[in-house]
Amino acid sequence: MKWSKTIIPTLRDNPQEAEIDSHKLMLRAGLIRKLGGGLYTFLPLGLRALRKVENIIREEMDRAGALEVLMPALQPREIWDTSERYETMQNVLYHVFDRQKREMLLGPTHEEVITDLVAREISSYRQMPKTFYQIQTKFRDEIRPRFGLMRAKEFIMKDAYSFDTGWDEADASYQAMYDAYTRIFQRCGLRTKTVEADTGAIGGKWSHEFMVMADSGEDGIVECEACSYAANLEKAERALPVTKVFPDNDKLPEEISTPGMRTIDEVSGFLKSEPMRLIKTLIYLINGNPTAILVAGDREINEHKIARLLETSNVMLADDKTIEKATGAPVGFAGPVGLNIPVYADIGLRGYSGAITGANKKDTHLLNVDLERDAKIQSYMDLCTVKEGDKCPRCQASLKEKRGIEVGHVFKLGTKYSEKFSAIYLDEKGEKKPVVMGCYGIGVTRTLQSVIEQSHDAKGIIWPVSVAPYSVVIVVPNTGHNDSVKAAETLMASLEQKKIDVLLDDRDERPGVKFNDADLLGFPIRVVISERSLAKNSIEIKLRSAEKAEIIPIDLGESRILELCKT
């Protein structure tokens, strides 16, 4: 392909709309353009790279025995009522009304569609195992679309769904997808980490996320510095901490005036007490019912854990009125003693005594609280977010905090959907059983941008050959020199015949512009053919990732390029 025949609108400056490097580079290199918030058009080079990611995914899915299908984006509302996710996924669903005012939804995911299909088409153990996948456009009404393709309203996902006769069989299907994902990200040139994750609105028993480690990542991750434990902060656990014993832990509760002191910092500063001695008491509405959640003053409550442990998706902080009604005091003075609503405490609070809490009374806290003695705790559970320095739940070594970009997520779903959609099969004995499911997603467009996020320098993108829009760019510094142009065209034609993607920069531009654009675009292999090099019967070959170029005799050039393309 000649540069003049395609369109590569490179930008010299960083566009204002972009915050992270990969987003800036995708715009600067002319790979994508913004149509509206969270909506992007892929220009020819961006699409070429995207297709390469898609093809890697397709090859590995096929190799794992998964069957490609294609489901509609528009989905009837009814199947979302069946799954009971019309409510729980409300915050990302786009609603579409047709001319008869019938409601449809734009699919953010396809568990409903595929389970409904399987319920109709699979009825016998003989038809399983089966895994279906699609590479398809998804829609989510994101609160805050940002970072380009990282969090968009419309994006491409590979979603897969496995159907098995039993739990062990489902585990094998899960493992096959897990292994395929590992290969896919490797082939895309990505360094990923697999972490335990929250199952969220998808549901199911267990899940893993594939994370691209990057400081710009939206997900917090902890990993153990000693063992292989790693988990998303939404899900991560910690070893049970040693119970803190505070001074005066045998005294009875005693009120103390804390005028206008509402936050942990204010109260601990005022009372000259370490924050961890305080018991943070937040009132939530859980399924609409006021409920108190307690954690130590130096910790954060993890709402994902509340939702998972209490088996609901309906968890929200209570409004001021509810708090005042439940505690009898203005916001900021809640505490567990004497509360008449269910109280759940973090496991780290077990045995807390000599602690400080709100007194459920304006401008007042309580000293010397013994949680067991003075409050009625429904149960102690893991309710707070792990942080750096906590101990590994497996080996007690220290946990470290990192940032990551979620590119893949695999779920053991079990029978959540198959029961709702009556996806029932007859086993060998003729007995009816629900199909056991797994589901598996890869953010395809996000994966593409993650490659750039992880592989770039000050000059631009550094593509791996596997997903580069073109593996080779041939630069002719002086397009007025006919022999250079002819040699370049001959080399391009010959490489193209061998299925190598080549871009020939035939623009009438200064050499500096061409070299800068080649670096910005990040083609893995740059070939320079000039009057000077031809005089020595040679061409210059430089890897984007290397410092220096090599000078190769022209008749060995092609075989050297082919060799480099394989690595």
Place this chain on the structure above:
Amino acid sequence: MKWSKTIIPTLRDNPQEAEIDSHKLMLRAGLIRKLGGGLYTFLPLGLRALRKVENIIREEMDRAGALEVLMPALQPREIWDTSERYETMQNVLYHVFDRQKREMLLGPTHEEVITDLVAREISSYRQMPKTFYQIQTKFRDEIRPRFGLMRAKEFIMKDAYSFDTGWDEADASYQAMYDAYTRIFQRCGLRTKTVEADTGAIGGKWSHEFMVMADSGEDGIVECEACSYAANLEKAERALPVTKVFPDNDKLPEEISTPGMRTIDEVSGFLKSEPMRLIKTLIYLINGNPTAILVAGDREINEHKIARLLETSNVMLADDKTIEKATGAPVGFAGPVGLNIPVYADIGLRGYSGAITGANKKDTHLLNVDLERDAKIQSYMDLCTVKEGDKCPRCQASLKEKRGIEVGHVFKLGTKYSEKFSAIYLDEKGEKKPVVMGCYGIGVTRTLQSVIEQSHDAKGIIWPVSVAPYSVVIVVPNTGHNDSVKAAETLMASLEQKKIDVLLDDRDERPGVKFNDADLLGFPIRVVISERSLAKNSIEIKLRSAEKAEIIPIDLGESRILELCKT
């Protein structure tokens, strides 16, 4: 691929939901399944065939120098206001509201998005010509989705857009797409006819449709039995008919009582007059203004022609109240004499005298009307739909009526969109000019189904090799016979290595079921490997399109299959 590893849910009976053969066969062969009205899931074999159609399109687009891009399905409303199509395409637009209640649309086509992009990225004559294309999912709120993929709410389209510096250059781009389309449909094994067509809501100066001829087609077409003239009925013209001279054509108009006679049939029957002697007068609202349209009593008004000639998209039959107000009479008695609204007459009515019309008075018609003398006609235009037996506008031979399925449509758009989106470039002299556009669509999913509509028999589909889900099916009648199974697996592995798509029917089913399914699925080449054939050291090869099988020595089998796959 082994049959048992994929999913091919064939149906013995015709599903009730399907009316035309291709729709029935797509369901029966397990290629697609319905999710909701106009919404279909592609099962593995349907998707394989679809991908082959897509790849043929992609290869021919690339060969024609078009550049592949990918635009969002979600589009901001604003660009549809800019193009002024928010109103004119209202009847197919799906509206989507996000969490900020901002309106977006699901793209039924992408002229707005691409022209907006080009306005930003192309500014010089040096950057043209350029043609962009995408293979992408479109959405249309169809009044009556039907015939499976033929008229769906969500479907895949290849849309392309050309950008040129001038009209002659745009003609060359148009011709390149026209030629590519011809090759695409040929490669898909389709017999198509190219017809002149209406430009409708897309607009522009000129357009051609590529029609798959089929009795089930939704489009009426006329073609000349002598010359190459062919056109969609929406657009087709006829040679000017010889003016009819009726008896009593020199008398003055005279009222006649026609109690309750409102239709042409009623009046012509009652007055014992041939229908063509009557002047059919219909009152339309054109841009909201009552307007009378006249055609001969034996002809139909063509609203597409009204819209085109009066340069509006706002043409609708008037309601009863408007008719009564405009004519002073109940519905059924309108006529041109004495009307106080604009009156347009079909060219066939020029010189009409001795004619019969409504009298704009209840239960009354007028005899002896001379249109020139008695009525005020704004202008005579081509306003009626051509019908079988009309004369060719080019050569005066007879026109014949046919049915067709529109699979492709190419438009010379001109500057309609580039002016609205300020897609302006600087020419060689530094002068600003609007870019000249063309646009080009192929209904990809419809094309796939059209192949079946045109190529099937009572037993099932007859795929051409180019788009068959698998080129070869290997049937082992008795899967208990190990040597047959082994020979089949060896043959499959060897053919797959040579990139031939092979399906091995390894099911434990009766031979009759397997043969029937092979015919239903329509694989071009069927290979049977049985105990009996192996005893003779041979295999049986049968083309789906042939009556008889051939017996081939086993060691020549593969080369024979490879040969057949090439044809």
